[in-house]
Amino acid sequence: MSQISRAxxxxxxxxxxxxxxxxxxxxxxxxxxxxxASGGLNLLLVYVQNEVNPSHVDxxxxxxxxxxxxxxxxxxxxxxxxxxxVIGGFISGLLGRRMKFETNKGPxxxxxxxxxxxxxxxxxxxxxxxxxxxxxxxxxxxxxxVLSVGSWAFMFAVFAGAYALAYFFRKFWN
Amino acid sequence: MAxxxxxxxxxxxxxxxxxxYGMIGIAFGMTLESAGFGNSKLLAAQFYFKDMRVFKVMxxxxxxxxxxxxxxxxxxxxxxxxxxxxxxxxWPGIVGxxxxxxxxxxxxxxxxxxxxxxxxxxxxxISFVFGVLFGIxxxxxxxxxxxxxxxxxxxxxxxxxxxFDTSYGIVVFSIVVAALAIFLVAEKVxxxxxxxxxxxxxxxxxxxxxxxxxxxxxxxxxGQPSNADRWQVIAAESQALLDQRKVQIAPAELLNYMxxxxxxxxxxxxxxxxxxxxxxxxxAVHVPLERVQEKARELHFELANTIFxxxxxxxxxxxEAWKILKAESIPNLYILEGGINAWLDTYxxxxxxxxxxxxxxxxxxLAYRFNAATGSRHRAADPHPDFLDLxxxxxxxxxxxxxxxxxxxx
Numbered sequence: 001m002s003q004i005s006r007a008x009x010x011x012x013x014x015x016x017x018x019x020x021x022x023x024x025x026x027x028x029x030x031x032x033x034x035x036x037a038s039g040g041l042n043l044l045l046v047y048v049q050n051e052v053n054p055s056h057v058d059x060x061x062x063x064x065x066x067x068x069x070x071x072x073x074x075x076x077x078x079x080x081x082x083x084x085x086v087i088g089g090f091i092s093g094l095l096g097r098r099m100k101f102e103t104n105k106g107p108x109x110x111x112x113x114x115x116x117x118x119x120x121x122x123x124x125x126x127x128x129x130x131x132x133x134x135x136x137x138x139x140x141x142x143x144x145x146v147l148s149v150g151s152w153a154f155m156f157a158v159f160a161g162a163y164a165l166a167y168f169f170r171k172f173w174n
Numbered sequence: 175m176a177x178x179x180x181x182x183x184x185x186x187x188x189x190x191x192x193x194x195y196g197m198i199g200i201a202f203g204m205t206l207e208s209a210g211f212g213n214s215k216l217l218a219a220q221f222y223f224k225d226m227r228v229f230k231v232m233x234x235x236x237x238x239x240x241x242x243x244x245x246x247x248x249x250x251x252x253x254x255x256x257x258x259x260x261x262x263x264x265w266p267g268i269v270g271x272x273x274x275x276x277x278x279x280x281x282x283x284x285x286x287x288x289x290x291x292x293x294x295x296x297x298x299x300i301s302f303v304f305g306v307l308f309g310i311x312x313x314x315x316x317x318x319x320x321x322x323x324x325x326x327x328x329x330x331x332x333x334x335x336x337x338f339d340t341s342y343g344i345v346v347f348s349i350v351v352a353a354l355a356i357f358l359v360a361e362k363v364x365x366x367x368x369x370x371x372x373x374x375x376x377x378x379x380x381x382x383x384x385x386x387x388x389x390x391x392x393x394x395x396x397g398q399p400s401n402a403d404r405w406q407v408i409a410a411e412s413q414a415l416l417d418q419r420k421v422q423i424a425p426a427e428l429l430n431y432m433x434x435x436x437x438x439x440x441x442x443x444x445x446x447x448x449x450x451x452x453x454x455x456x457x458a459v460h461v462p463l464e465r466v467q468e469k470a471r472e473l474h475f476e477l478a479n480t481i482f483x484x485x486x487x488x489x490x491x492x493x494e495a496w497k498i499l500k501a502e503s504i505p506n507l508y509i510l511e512g513g514i515n516a517w518l519d520t521y522x523x524x525x526x527x528x529x530x531x532x533x534x535x536x537x538x539x540l541a542y543r544f545n546a547a548t549g550s551r552h553r554a555a556d557p558h559p560d561f562l563d564l565x566x567x568x569x570x571x572x573x574x575x576x577x578x579x580x581x582x583x584x
């Protein structure tokens with residue numbers, strides 16, 4: 001996939017934020033629950049685990065409640081929300097002519113280094129999201145909007161963790 | 175208020191309802207991508223103060239959604255009690271948040287943004303998504319090693335207005351004003367770091383900000399519906415249930431469900447503590463009438479197959495408690511018909527009912543004497559299953575749970 005013509009610029013952040021806020025409100029208004037992303041990935045993973053090694057799933061309490069016995073982990077609204085998110089990103093990328101195979105990184109590191117960092121960062125994100133019972137979408141954004149104390153504490157912790165180490169990783173991004 | 179949240183599964187069928195979630199997901203993905211969140215460099219720029227887009231988009235979304243949610247709740251379009259508020263597990267949340275913050279600066283995405291990055295062909299996003307899956311996998315394999323910490327500092331549904339002991343309106347207004355002030359600072363910081371003059375904001379932003387503040391002020395003055403307001407909304411319908419005695423279940427029906435392994439019965443004993451100590455049903459929780467409303471929060475976390483039964487000596491206090499809980503949208507809510515007195519009439523031994531009966535008593539007082547605090551050790555607290563074949567008019571109709579049981583990261 002090559003860049004056919006020039007990519008359209010991203011939305012003004014305040015406009016994008018307003019759209020996101022309206023989507024979040026509608027999600028609450030229609031379903032009573034907010035948005036999320038890590039939950040869907042979690043259930044997809046458990047589905048694969050259950051296909052590969054069902055007896056292991058049946059032995060681990062944490063996995064059992066999602067896929068034990070005849071429970072189908074894909075039979076959940078969260079999975080559909082996640083699949084929708086990917087499709088929505090794809091549509092928006094097409095409309096904005098931003099579909100392109102590329103690696104975004106600072107100029108001082110190689111693609112391989114960037115991919116490795118992305119994998120490590122992703123692993124930390126996945127682990128932390130399960131520990132915190134939610135990710136930036138489900139906890140910070142959704143829980144923040146409905147004024148959960150834990151979600152606000154979580155949000156500050158995410159920013160604190162990232163800002164605290166930003167200096168040490170400046171070479172990767174700048 | 176009665177139709178919130180929309181009964182999607184009833185309207186569209188089990189799988190059909192998922193289409194709605196898929197469409198919400200599409201809208202979510204489109205906004206994330208068009209905000210620039212598919213690009214890890216733009217996301218990371220937040221942490222070097224070069225482009226504070228993450229901050230701006232996120233807090234704009236929060237204040238817009240928050241204001242709309244509490245405005246809708248003020249006017250009764252939406253029931254905040256049935257909204258999924260992520261329960262607070264303070265320390266696991268903070269430690270998990272710190273780990274995610276580190277993951278953010280190393281990996282350049284968060285889980286949601288990596289999905290749209292992946293969808294637009296960003297190779298680093300694809301690697302990140304595999305990392306997330308690996309991290310989730312590792313968590314599932316290791317969580318049993320620190321299960322105590324994972325479940326620690328559980329504060330349940332705990333909100334900022336409760337923390338600061340103020341109204342929802344005040345908190346909504348304060349967050350809106352604080353976010354707008356921080357946006358102005360963010361614009362200055364970006365200009366200073368990038369050594370350029372401050373960018374002019376689009377013309378629409380000022381009236382939009384003013385409108386949002388105005389709506390927040392409306393939320394302050396409109397207030398959130400009190401328990402009495404909420405009862406007013408459902409009074410006609412619910413008073414009819416009481417008057418037609420559709421929710422007063424016979425002792426025999428209650429006993430039947432107490433012995434049904436598929437159903438969880440939670441008897442809520444709203445009498446004075448001394449009565450509760452003298453005698454109560456097996457498994458009954460003591461909730462004095464004045465604490466019933468705050469108890470409602472916890473009750474929303476009970477399993478979907480739970481039947482709640484309010485109990486007093488007769489029915490007077492139990493009916494009060496029923497009204498309070500009904501107004502707080504507690505599902506599957508019933509009253510023990512005739513209260514503890516009727517229960518003892520039915521299930522206590524004949525020797526007891528004959529010898530210990532109080533001749534003169536006032537309404538909602540105990541009709542029997544107890545010489546000791548027998549609690550639930552009394553034989554009538556958990557009657558012998560032989561009593562199960564007593565006939566009764568069945569009244570319980572199990573309704574599907576309306577409040578969501580998990581958020582998007584469940």
